[in-house]
Amino acid sequence: MQAPVWVLGTMSGTSLDGVDAAMVLTDGETVVEFGPHDYRPYTAAERERVRAAFGRWPGEAGVAEAAEVVENAHLELISRFSNVALVGFHGQTLAHDPGGRGTHQAGDGALLAQALGLPVVWDFRSADVEMGGQGAPLVPFFHHALGRMIGADAPLAILNLGGVGNLTWIDPRRTPPEAPGALVAFDTGPANAPLNDLMLARRGLAQDAGGALALAGSPDATVVEAFLTHPYFFRMPPKSLDRNAFAGLLDSVAHLGDADALATLTHCAAAAVARGAEHFPSAVAQLLVAGGGRHNLALMQALSRHFPEVAPVETVGLDGDMLEAQAFAYLAARVKAGLPTSCPTTTGVPAAVGGGKISHP
Secondary structure, eight states, rough: OOOOOEEEEEEEEEESSEEEEEEEEEEEEEEEEEEEEEEEEEEEHHHHHHHHHTTOOTOOOOOOEEEEEEEHHHHHHHHHHSOOOOEOOOOOOOOEETTEEEEEEOOOOOHHHHHHHHHHHEEHHHHHHHHTTTOOOOOOOOOHHHHHHOOOOOOOOOOEEESSSEEEEETTTTTSSSTTSSSEEEEEEEOOOHHHHHHHHSSSSSGGGHHHHHTTTTTOOHHHHTTTTSSSGGSSSOOOOOOOTTHHHHHHHTTOOOOHHHHHHHHHHHHHHHHHTOOOSSSOOEEEEGGGGGGOHHHHHHHHHTTOEEGGGGGOOOOOHHHHHHHHHHHHHHHHHHHSSSSHHOOOOSSOOOOOOOOOO
16 A cells, blocks of 8 residues: 555536645545645636537547646646645546547646646546446545545435536445445536526626525426436436536526526426435435535525435535545545546446556656
8 A cells, every 4th residue: 555645636627617726645545634725716718718618529629729728727726736746637528428429528637747747647537438437426436535534434425516416325334435335426417507507698697606596586396397307317327417418408497587597407406416316225314515506505405305414515524615626636546556446336337447547747
């Protein structure tokens, strides 16, 4: 087993708010300590350059320009840190089509390694997809380590509310994370992405801050019921989504005013999580929520209609803004140690596999 080192993980999510970076002291098995973290927002112009490349593959129009934005933002942010032994660089997902064209994260880790003078672990998803897995979600192995770190002695669930929602059921008593019965994980459905897209389209704003406008509206139950008939909800996990898999959702609320449309999309997101929880091997007493969506009071209230206790991950001493960046620090250490980063119950890959490639300066 390797000695714990300080690893810097980065994450640029589908919500396109910016880049998170966080330090973790880890050996790839145990999370020893959390270190400094920082955030670098995208400018409106940068956001639009990346957004214009969504759904596109290497070599297609706009992809090189999006990658340049992603690389420059990461270089600027990573350069603020010191005492970094290893970097975990997720890149920016532009397209995700497991079973089809594969998965595409913009950003060249080899270029970053040269510019930073540090080893960089990147391209975390391709190996899983090439072996027949979904390539997502990858954070569950980190969630399992967190369950052990906080001393949980019974199954718990962690929900990340980014552009897409993803849910991890964890039994921390079973180790390692790829052991039978230790983990079940999957994407639940759209979360912040349609809310942010609607706010941008109708009001020119990046988000409905705190869910204030959604709280003023009333959900259209007919739209929510129709949403739950989508074929995705009838597939067994593991399963994953592209950001635009529910692209027609905005059309379904086109007849509603802003507040009612947001309330409806919020209840769709919560209902998707509740539908996902039907796949848990056993019930959980608490749903811990990470990601930007936990700041959305309307979304948290909607979730509370479906679960006995819904709480942000801060209630157990974690940082919900940095969880995914920390996860890619942890996963980078696992790649360096030659340990698996996904398994059949997280991505549907036939056997536990270690993803990621390491580029040295």
